Amino acid sequence: MRGFMPQPAPVPFSLIQFILMACIISIGMGQFIVFAVLAPLIRSVGLQEIHGGLIISFSSIIFALSSGVWGRISSVYGRRKVMQIGLYGYCCGTLLFAAVFYAGLQWWLQGTMLFLALSVARMLQSTLMGATTPAATAYMADITTPEQRVKGMGLLGSAHSLGTILGPALAAPLILLHLLAPLLAASVITLLTALVVWKWLPRHDVQAPHAPIHIGREILRTLHSYFDPRYAGTLLIGVLMFLGYAMCQQTVGYLVQDRLLIGPEQTASIVAHAFICSAIFALTAQLLVVARLKLAPSTLLFLGLPMMLAGYVVLVQLQWERDALIAFSFIGFGFGLALPGFSATASLSVSAEEQGAVAGIIAGAPALGFILGPTLGAILYEMHTMAPYAAAALLNGLLAMAVLRRNRKQKAI
Template sequence: MSQLRITQFILMTCIISIGMGQFIVFAVLAPLIRSVGLQEVHGGLILSFSSVIYALSSGVWGRVSSVSGRRRVILVGLIGYCLGTLLFSAVFFAGLQLWMQGTLLFLSLCLARMLQSVLMGATTPAATAYMADITTPEQRVKGMGLLGSAHSLGTILGPAVAAPLILLHLLAPLLAASAMTLLTALVVWKALPGLPSSNRANVHIGREILNTVKSYFDSRYADILLIGVLMFMSYAMSQQTVGYLVQDRLQISPQETATIVAHAFIFSAVFALIGQFAVVAKLRLASNTLLLIGLPLMLVGYLVLLQLQMERDALIAFSFIGFGFGLAMPGFSASASLSVSAEEQGAVAGVIAGAPALGFILGPTFGAMLYEFDEMAPYGASAVLNGLLALAVLRRQISHRNSPTH
């Protein structure tokens, strides 16, 4: 195996471990929230607050990786994720033991998750920028597709690990996620080659936060970034409320709910992988084309959730959502990456990594509020939003074709 392939494999392993950890949290959060006596909106707010921190920190870490080195920043993210997950689990354990309740518990969970987000925001932008560093513009879509496939594989393995561990304890999957990110950090430390820094200037955190905020409004990719953020917002609205929907519609226990949600996420990730390997890697479609196929497929999944009556419906819905997401995500990443020069890949990688977090700022809370109003509202809103996004991508494609520079 060539050194390039080994390096790409290690980068994929980093994304896999983060994806596993995140989807383990998503699988167990809804039953955990109800088990400690909190409401749906509390779960949404925990994710929304932490997403604000992640969106800011990922942009900063992307820029820091250009100065301090991609490998070092990847390690910061992995070790931070490990320690942050342990802290998050400890606070939930205190809630389950009734050592903390109500507002104190909610604020403690928010703080723990936000502290975790500061550090875990380092891995994805640094790994994405590393992939951009070692691929040519012609290889960029395929390289980003590999990272997308790694994320999808992580979202398969995460729920697959969570499902049996949930039977031991609701917190057992979180402890497993912490251990896996620590092991990945050891692999990176031992085997990932360092790259020369592209910028030797000192990093001023305040300035970098301001630059990160400004970077989200860069006219070269502002349109595709907005499309990506709204895509993630619609995804977050459905993903973060489906646990409540399954429990309320099927009238089952928290453990049974978490198991079904884990199975749905596994189906989603399997079909995302199928899309990435069978379509993205083989057909080499343009990035806008991937979005035009992926967004309507996700829309179909949201419509299926509107009719959920049994476990099978959740599996079918997330199969469509996963397949569509598997096409749309690399399309979004490649579109943003190709809009800037090689010297700016660290910065744009932070923006790419921050897009899901921006979507998750409003998505979980907005979805929870809609769910409390009407249990079908989040899925109807997600379907409408995805339809509008597909039209926006089509308009963007037509505009680029008519541009004199294309």
């Protein structure tokens, strides 16, 4: 009699969701660790504010293009495989980024050569790390019904918020050891997450033809997808929301150091704590408002934008450490409402077969905002220290009015 291999027990739905959240948590931790230490690192290696903005802008262009491509690749070759590529890529890319900064701190690389090396390292990292979020988002869309979609996207939003809490919380004590220690920790965390995905996340087959992927063609398709009329308006609102956020996030380290007249380690610590406040309030909004009240996605978007505006106004008159904490608490709460609203609105605008592609577009929205946001914020900051925050407040006010107007039009139809 022929023996048989026992079938593995099915993975519980809650465990699958937890693993998807772990992927987003690890990426969120890594990103906000970088944001917390970037400003003091830039000044410590002798570069200027504009250099930090350009490094993030260049990498954001790559991320915006690669996210859409990776979303489509995940529909052909599988979400799980693409998630692993992104996590392993983030691990190696962060190590490379840290190594270049170490060369700068030792004065082995200086000036233009250092700036170019940092830009290339970050762009290589962005090429691969752009795989994780769209694949995880598409996986969540695949395993949830349209009625569960807002809750599913809210879980991923909560995971991102939790990552942005844990990242700065981990960075704050590690900064005391060395400015690069948080980057090394981020590499280890993403490596461990990749191993969890490999070990426990089940393969998920999607109904898409297994055809070769032509990278150039996929990039063109991604660019074309950003103008899809079904979600182009929502995408524009999301991109501009992230642009305003990027202007403030990437310059707040300089603002804190200049206004409070403190050193790089103290600056990084205060910025890390501000990001922790932001993430705690974002998570609070997602758990208490998004998950429980079951508001429409457009309503969440409308409620979140004015809250972020209030935070930007507080930054305009920052004089004490507590002002940074208060400002980012407002920004975080608003972001916690607006981000799930944006993601769910875009996801619900397309069919099930297109979730991989639209997940890439959703994941690319922050990168699109970060293409111009950091550089524009640095330019405005050099003109006047209040300029980036006043501009972000004005932009969010206009976006809130645009969302309100669109909601009224939809109700009238």
